[in-house]
Amino acid sequence: MSVQWHEFPSKDDLDAALAAKIAAVLNAAIAERGVASFAVSGGRTPAGMFKALSEQDVAWDKVYATLVDERWVPVEHADSNERTVRQHLLTGAASAIRFVSPVCEAPTPHAGEAEIEARLAAMPQPFDVLILGMGDDGHTASLFPGAAELEHACASTTLVAAVTPPVAPHRRITLTLPTIARARAVIVHITGTGKKALLHTALGEQKAVTEQYPIRRVLDAAAGQKHVFWAD
Numbered sequence: 001m002s003v004q005w006h007e008f009p010s011k012d013d014l015d016a017a018l019a020a021k022i023a024a025v026l027n028a029a030i031a032e033r034g035v036a037s038f039a040v041s042g043g044r045t046p047a048g049m050f051k052a053l054s055e056q057d058v059a060w061d062k063v064y065a066t067l068v069d070e071r072w073v074p075v076e077h078a079d080s081n082e083r084t085v086r087q088h089l090l091t092g093a094a095s096a097i098r099f100v101s102p103v104c105e106a107p108t109p110h111a112g113e114a115e116i117e118a119r120l121a122a123m124p125q126p127f128d129v130l131i132l133g134m135g136d137d138g139h140t141a142s143l144f145p146g147a148a149e150l151e152h153a154c155a156s157t158t159l160v161a162a163v164t165p166p167v168a169p170h171r172r173i174t175l176t177l178p179t180i181a182r183a184r185a186v187i188v189h190i191t192g193t194g195k196k197a198l199l200h201t202a203l204g205e206q207k208a209v210t211e212q213y214p215i216r217r218v219l220d221a222a223a224g225q226k227h228v229f230w231a232d
C-alpha cells in the first residue's frame with residue numbers, strides 16, 4: 001500500500017500545510033470540473049485546520065462539503081461535529097461553502113439514513129478529498145471496531161450507514177467504506193505519538209493484528225491518493 005507520510009514540527013505547521021493541501025485539491029477540481037466536493041472529520045483534532053482552511057483562497061461558492069461522520073445529536077449539542085464545522089470552517093469567505101448536513105430530525109440514524117443518503121447523493125461524487133480522523137481504537141469516520149453494523153458499513157452500496165459504537169457515546173451516521181474508497185484522495189489527519197504508533201501498528205504486516213483496525217481496511221480499499229498528515 002502506498003501511503004505518503006507528512007510530519008510537521010508543530011500542530012500549527014500541520015494545520016497550515018494541510019489547509020494549503022486541501023485548498024490546492026479543491027482549486028484543481030474547480031479548474032477541471034467547475035465544482036469541488038470534500039468531506040471532513042469531526043472530533044477534537046481538526047478545529048485549528050478548519051480555521052486555517054477557511055482563510056485559504058478558494059472559490060468557496062463552488063465547493064460542496066459534508067462530514068465523513070456525525071454523532072446523532074442536535075447541531076447545538078456540544079458533541080456535534082457539525083457544530084465544530086460551523087464554528088471553525090464555515091466562517092468569513094468560507095461561509096459560502098455549500099455545506100450538506102448529515103443529520104436530520106429523525107429520532108435515530110437508522111430512521112434518518114434514507115434522508116441523509118438522498119442529500120449526499122445530490123453532491124458531486126466521488127469526493128475530491130476526504131479528511132479522516134482516527135480514534136484510539138483505530139476507528140475512522142464512524143467505522144468502529146466491534147460495532148454490530150460494521151460489516152454492513154464496510155460492504156454496503158449505499159453512501160451512508162447508521163452505526164452504534166460499542167463504547168463511544170451517541171449513535172452515528174457514517175460514510176460507508178466503499179464511499180470513502182472511491183474518493184480521489186484520502187488524508188488521515190492525526191496528532192500525538194500514541195496515534196502515530198497506533199497507525200504504524202495498523203499498517204503493519206501481521207494480519208491478525210491489523211484486521212481489527214477499520215483505518216487499515218479503509219486505507220487498503222482506498223483507490224485514490226493516500227496521505228497521512230501528523231504532528232505531535
Ligand SMILES: O=C1O[C@H](COP(=O)(O)O)[C@@H](O)[C@H](O)[C@H]1O
Nearest residue numbers: 041042043044045069133134135
Ligand atoms: O468520534 C469521532 O472521533 C474521531 C476521532 O476524533 P478525535 O477527537 O480523536 O480527533 C473523528 O475522526 C470522528 O469524526 C468523530 O466522529
